Amino acid sequence: MKKYTYTEKKDTRSGFGAGLSELGKTNPNVVALCADLTGSLKMDAFQKDHPERFFQIGIAEANMMGIAAGLTIGGKIPFTGTFANFSTGRVYDQIRQSIAYSDKNVKIAASHAGLTLGEDGATHQILEDIGLMKMLPNMVVINPCDYNQTKAATLAVAKHHGPVYLRFGRPSVPNFTDANQNFEIGKAVVLNEGSDITIIATGHLVWKAIEAAEKLSEKGISVDLINIHTIKPLDNEAILKSVARTKCVVTAEEHQRNGGLGDSVAQLLSQHLPTPQEFVAVNDSFGESGTPDQLMTKYKLDTINIIEAAEKVIKRK
Amino acid sequence: MQTTNDLKQLCTQVRRDILRMVHAVSSGHPGGSLGCVEYLVALYNGVMNHNAQNFAMDGKNEDLFFLSNGHISPVFYSVLARSGYFEINELATFRKLNSRLQGHPTTHEGLPGVRIASGSLGQGLSVAIGAALAKKLNNDKGIIYTLHGDGELQEGQIWEAAMYASANKVDNLIATVDYNGRQIDGDVENVLSLGNLKLKFEAFGFTVIENHEGNSIEKVIEYFNLAKQQLGRGKPVIILMKTEMGQGVDFMMGTHKWHGSAPNDEQLQKALAQLPVTLGDY
Known part of the structure; x- marks a missing residue:
C-alpha cells in the first residue's frame, strides 16, 4: 500500500476561497455572488480585492442563480456561493431552466455539504445534492477530497465552459494531495x-x-x-x-x-x-x-x- | 424608418401569425400573445437598438430583451422572424418535433434572438438584472428590457429580484408588466390579488410608469420613451402596461379562456376575418 501523509488538516471550503482569490487576480471575467454567507464560503478575500466583481445578493438564492445566468450573457464567469442545501434543493428549478437548459456558464460553489456540517442539523445537512445535480443534462458534478484538490478544482472549472456543481465542506480534513496538482475534470x-x-x-x-x-x-x-x-x-x-x-x-x-x-x-x-x-x-x-x-x-x-x-x-x- | 401605419400593419400580421401558429398544433397561448403585440412590435422596430442579422449571445453594445412569461412565445417568435432573426417560414414549425421554436423559448435549439429559456415563471427579472450588471461591468451602454405577466408576479423570485434591483441601483433596465388582469384560473384579482401594484413597486424602489393603453402602438412607444428618460438615475424602471388578453379578436377578449387554448378551424376563420392580411402569411 502506497503511503500517504499530510502535514496539516484544512477545510475544503478554504481551498475554494483560495482558488477563487487566485482567479480574481488572473481572470478578469470571473465574478462572484454570495447569498449572505461570505465568511462561511471563504469568499472574503475575493470580495476585498475585487469589490466591483463581487455581488452580495442577500438571502435570496433563487435570485442569485438567475443573476448569475444573466451575467454569463455579458461574458462573465460567475461563481455562486452558499451552502450546498441552498445551492441545489432550494433553487432546483432556477438551475434547471435558467442555467442548465439555457447552457449558461455558471459555477455553483456549494459548501457545508453532507453530515459534516455538524451541529446545525438535518435542515442544513443536504445528502441529496449530488443526485439532484447529476440528473441535470449539461451539469458537471465535482466533489474534491481536500484543500489542495478543491483549490485546483476551482481553477479548473473556470476554464471549463458550461455549468458546474462544485461541492465541498466545512470540517478540516487531512490535506494530502499535491499543492500543484493538475486537476483534470472527469479523470479519476x-x-x-x-x-x-x-x-x-x-x-x-x-x-x-x-x-x-x-x-x-x-x-x-x-x-x-x-x-x-x-x-x-x-x-x-x-x-x-x-x-x-x-x-x-x-x-x-x-x-x-x-x-x-x-x-x-x-x-x-x-x-x-x-x-x-x-x-x-x-x-x-x-x-x-x-x-x-x-x-x-x-x-x-x-x-x-x-x-x-x-x-x-x-x-x- | 417605419411609420406608425407600417407598425400597425405589422401588428395585424403578427396577430395572424399567432392565431395560425397555435391553430396548426392545437396548442399554445394565444391570449397573452395577442395582448402583447404592440409592445413587442414597438420594441423590435425602433425602441431597441439591436442587430437581427448577426445575432450574438453577448449582444455587445446592443439593447437586450428577456421574455420572462415564456408562454407567450407565439408573439415573440413572430416578431423575431419579422424583424429578421430567422426566416418567417420557420414559424410553421412552432411546437413541432425537431423545431427550434419550442413551446416555450429556449437557447437550447439555437434560435437566434433568444438568450434565456423561460416558461417556468418568475425567473426573467433576475436574469435581466444579471445581464444589466454585466453591461455595467463592461461599460456597455445597452439597455435591458424585460416583459412579465401580471399573474407571474405571484412568484416570490420576482420580489427578490425587485428588492435587489433597487438596493443596487440597477438603472439600465426597463421592466414591463403585461397588466391584463387574467391568468389560467380566472381573473388575477380573484386568483391571488396583486393589490396596489403601483404602490408595491414604488415601495420596492422602482420608478413606476403607468400605460393604460398597452394596445395602442403610439402609447407604447410614448411610454417607452418616457421610461428611457428615467434611466441612469439610480432606480430601476417598470412600466405597468394595461392590455387586453386576446386583443384584436372579438370573441377572445374580455375573458381568460384563451390564455392557453387554440382556436379550432371555424374559430380560426372567424378570427382571421377580423385581421386582414397585410404583409403576407408565412
Whole structure:
C-alpha cells in the first residue's frame, strides 16, 4: 500500500476561497455572488480585492442563480456561493431552466455539504445534492477530497465552459494531495494499485478510504483505490479497468445511497461488467445535530464501515 | 424608418401569425400573445437598438430583451422572424418535433434572438438584472428590457429580484408588466390579488410608469420613451402596461379562456376575418 501523509488538516471550503482569490487576480471575467454567507464560503478575500466583481445578493438564492445566468450573457464567469442545501434543493428549478437548459456558464460553489456540517442539523445537512445535480443534462458534478484538490478544482472549472456543481465542506480534513496538482475534470485519480478489491471514494470519504486501505493491506488484502473527484462525467474507463481486475467494489461517499456516486458506479457496472458492490453512504435517512465525527460514526460513514464493506464484498465474489 | 401605419400593419400580421401558429398544433397561448403585440412590435422596430442579422449571445453594445412569461412565445417568435432573426417560414414549425421554436423559448435549439429559456415563471427579472450588471461591468451602454405577466408576479423570485434591483441601483433596465388582469384560473384579482401594484413597486424602489393603453402602438412607444428618460438615475424602471388578453379578436377578449387554448378551424376563420392580411402569411 502506497503511503500517504499530510502535514496539516484544512477545510475544503478554504481551498475554494483560495482558488477563487487566485482567479480574481488572473481572470478578469470571473465574478462572484454570495447569498449572505461570505465568511462561511471563504469568499472574503475575493470580495476585498475585487469589490466591483463581487455581488452580495442577500438571502435570496433563487435570485442569485438567475443573476448569475444573466451575467454569463455579458461574458462573465460567475461563481455562486452558499451552502450546498441552498445551492441545489432550494433553487432546483432556477438551475434547471435558467442555467442548465439555457447552457449558461455558471459555477455553483456549494459548501457545508453532507453530515459534516455538524451541529446545525438535518435542515442544513443536504445528502441529496449530488443526485439532484447529476440528473441535470449539461451539469458537471465535482466533489474534491481536500484543500489542495478543491483549490485546483476551482481553477479548473473556470476554464471549463458550461455549468458546474462544485461541492465541498466545512470540517478540516487531512490535506494530502499535491499543492500543484493538475486537476483534470472527469479523470479519476488512482491512489493505489491493488488486486483484491476496488474502493472508489469521493470527497471527505477519500481520506477514510486511504485509512481503510491501509488497514486492509495489513490484513493482506490488496486494494485498488480510486479518488473520484468528478462524479459526472464519470471516468468509466478507469473504473471498468480496475473492477475487471479486482472483481468487486465498494463505493464511499457522504451522500444518500440513492442518487450518489455509488448509484453511478452501479449503473456503469450493471451495463458493462456486473460486479458485487457494497455502498458506504447514508441509507435513506436525514441527518441530525452532532459533531462531524459523531455523525460520521453514527451514520456509518467511517473508516471501519469501509473496511467492513470491503470484507463483505470480497466474500461475495 | 417605419411609420406608425407600417407598425400597425405589422401588428395585424403578427396577430395572424399567432392565431395560425397555435391553430396548426392545437396548442399554445394565444391570449397573452395577442395582448402583447404592440409592445413587442414597438420594441423590435425602433425602441431597441439591436442587430437581427448577426445575432450574438453577448449582444455587445446592443439593447437586450428577456421574455420572462415564456408562454407567450407565439408573439415573440413572430416578431423575431419579422424583424429578421430567422426566416418567417420557420414559424410553421412552432411546437413541432425537431423545431427550434419550442413551446416555450429556449437557447437550447439555437434560435437566434433568444438568450434565456423561460416558461417556468418568475425567473426573467433576475436574469435581466444579471445581464444589466454585466453591461455595467463592461461599460456597455445597452439597455435591458424585460416583459412579465401580471399573474407571474405571484412568484416570490420576482420580489427578490425587485428588492435587489433597487438596493443596487440597477438603472439600465426597463421592466414591463403585461397588466391584463387574467391568468389560467380566472381573473388575477380573484386568483391571488396583486393589490396596489403601483404602490408595491414604488415601495420596492422602482420608478413606476403607468400605460393604460398597452394596445395602442403610439402609447407604447410614448411610454417607452418616457421610461428611457428615467434611466441612469439610480432606480430601476417598470412600466405597468394595461392590455387586453386576446386583443384584436372579438370573441377572445374580455375573458381568460384563451390564455392557453387554440382556436379550432371555424374559430380560426372567424378570427382571421377580423385581421386582414397585410404583409403576407408565412
